[in-house]
Amino acid sequence: MTDAADQGPTSPAAVLFDMDGTLVDSEKLWTIALDDYAAHRGGSLSDATREVMVGSNMTRSMIMLLEDLGLPTEEADVDHAAAWVGARTAELFREGLPWRPGAPEALRTVREHGISTALVTSTIRSLAEIALDTIGRDHFDITVCGDEVDGRNKPDPEPYLRAARMLGVDPAGCVAIEDSPTGVASAEAAGCTVIAIPCEVPLLPGDRRVLRDSLEGLDLTTLSTVLDGAAA
Numbered sequence: 001m002t003d004a005a006d007q008g009p010t011s012p013a014a015v016l017f018d019m020d021g022t023l024v025d026s027e028k029l030w031t032i033a034l035d036d037y038a039a040h041r042g043g044s045l046s047d048a049t050r051e052v053m054v055g056s057n058m059t060r061s062m063i064m065l066l067e068d069l070g071l072p073t074e075e076a077d078v079d080h081a082a083a084w085v086g087a088r089t090a091e092l093f094r095e096g097l098p099w100r101p102g103a104p105e106a107l108r109t110v111r112e113h114g115i116s117t118a119l120v121t122s123t124i125r126s127l128a129e130i131a132l133d134t135i136g137r138d139h140f141d142i143t144v145c146g147d148e149v150d151g152r153n154k155p156d157p158e159p160y161l162r163a164a165r166m167l168g169v170d171p172a173g174c175v176a177i178e179d180s181p182t183g184v185a186s187a188e189a190a191g192c193t194v195i196a197i198p199c200e201v202p203l204l205p206g207d208r209r210v211l212r213d214s215l216e217g218l219d220l221t222t223l224s225t226v227l228d229g230a231a232a
C-alpha cells in the first residue's frame, strides 16, 4: 500500500477522441462539399461562416450555410441541404481520408496501454461509418455520433457525457482530444480534461485544456501529466 501522494502518475480512465480535424483531416473535405453546395445554389460560402461551422453538427451547419447564402431555412430546406452535402461528403470520404499527423500512432499507443477509448463525433453515423473504414473500428470500445445524442450536440456536454456513461467511467478521469472551439467547449463542460490540437481554427488556452501542435509523440506520460495538471 502506498499513500496517494506516493503513487505514480494517474492513467486516464478513458481517452475520448473527436474525429473530424482531430484524427482525420476531414474538415477540408467538408469544406469542398459545402463549397460545392453553395456553387450548386449559385452562391459562395463566406470564410466567417465556414469558421463557425467547424465542429458543428449537420443541422446547425446547414442552417448557417443557408442563412449565409440568403436562402430559406425551413425544415424541408435544411433537410434537403443536409442530404445533398451528406451525399457529397460521403463521396469524398470514400475517396480516402487523410490522417492528421501522429493520429494512427496515438490510437495504437492508447490501445497498447489497455486504456478505454471512444470516438465522440458530431458527424452522423452513416458518414462516420465510412470514415471508420479508414480509421479502424477496433481502436474504439464505443462510438458516439451526432445523430445519437437527442439533438444535444457539441458544444453541449451530452456527447462526452454519453461516451463516459457507455464506458462506465467518470468524465473527470477522461482525457478528450479535440481540434475545434465547439468540441473543446463540449468536453470541458462534461468535466473532461482536454488536449486541444487546433486544425482549421485557432484555440485559446484554458484551465481544463492543454494546447499541443499535433498528436505526434503522444504517450502515456503525456496523458497522465495532462490529467494530473488539471487535477492539481
Ligand SMILES: [Mg+2]
Binding pocket: 018, 019, 020, 021, 022, 055, 178, 179, 180, 183
Ligand atoms: Mg473536430
